[in-house]
Amino acid sequence: GAGVSQSPSNKVTEKGKxxxxxxxxxxxxxxxxxxxxxxxxxxxxxxxxxxxxxxxxSGLPSDRFSAERTGGSVSTLTIQRTQQEDSAVYLCASSFYxxxxxxxxxxxxxxxxxx
Amino acid sequence: xxxxEQSPQSLHVQEGDSTxxxxxxxxxxxxxxxxxxxxxxxxPEALFxxxxxxxxxxxxxxxxxLNTKEGYSYxxxxxxxxxxxxxxxxxxxxxxNQFYFGTGTSLTVIP
Numbered sequence: 001g002a003g004v005s006q007s008p009s010n011k012v013t014e015k016g017k018x019x020x021x022x023x024x025x026x027x028x029x030x031x032x033x034x035x036x037x038x039x040x041x042x043x044x045x046x047x048x049x050x051x052x053x054x055x056x057x058s059g060l061p062s063d064r065f066s067a068e069r070t071g072g073s074v075s076t077l078t079i080q081r082t083q084q085e086d087s088a089v090y091l092c093a094s095s096f097y098x099x100x101x102x103x104x105x106x107x108x109x110x111x112x113x114x115x
Numbered sequence: 116x117x118x119x120e121q122s123p124q125s126l127h128v129q130e131g132d133s134t135x136x137x138x139x140x141x142x143x144x145x146x147x148x149x150x151x152x153x154x155x156x157x158x159p160e161a162l163f164x165x166x167x168x169x170x171x172x173x174x175x176x177x178x179x180x181l182n183t184k185e186g187y188s189y190x191x192x193x194x195x196x197x198x199x200x201x202x203x204x205x206x207x208x209x210x211x212n213q214f215y216f217g218t219g220t221s222l223t224v225i226p
Binding site: 003004033035041042043044045048050056058059091093101102103104105106107108109 | 119147149151157158159160161164166204206211212213214215216217218219
């Protein structure tokens with residue numbers, strides 16, 4: 001079946017522009033996560049959504065970052081007024097429900113480069 | 116921010132060798148420990164999820180153990196093959212359902 005789909009796969013933009021990254025999770029997965037990996041760093045948790053609950057935004061690095069999940073399915077991560085330090089690979093993952101023994105299924109990521 | 120540490124950072128082994136890596140994590144607020152394999156140009160792939168102290172899981176030539184009291188997990192690969200070359204990530208999931216990833220161990224298996 002279809003896995004987690006992310007778009008675009010690559011994005012190059014100028015500093016100061018806004019960008020939107022999209023994630024389409026596996027159908028039926030109620031939990032959705034956003035991570036980023038900066039060069040030489042580990043995966044950094046950004047935000048997660050679980051069903052209709054309020055999202056956990058504790059990992060968002062600044063108020064320039066926001067995310068939405070519409071209809072419990074597709075999610076968009078928006079970065080406003082991008083900075084060079086925002087350059088990273090942004091990964092989305094989903095899981096069936098948030099219990100301890102459910103692995104996350106990752107998309108292929110969006111490689112974001114800020115000039 | 117919690118510290119999840121993996122060692123070694125990178126590893127080169129000959130085909131047929133057995134190897135192991137370590138993931139250390141906080142022993143408080145533990146919920147689960149995840150292992151993923153991340154091959155170049157692909158997305159991370161789940162290997163194991165472990166929740167109980169003393170858990171041992173196995174998938175083919177790869178196995179993992181968990182010690183939640185002392186805060187570590189080992190991943191073992193028996194008889195390494197070139198297709199095992201990848202970065203192996205561990206992730207600590209706390210009781211608040213937040214995930215903290217290590218920086219990974221990069222394994223290269225030399226034919």
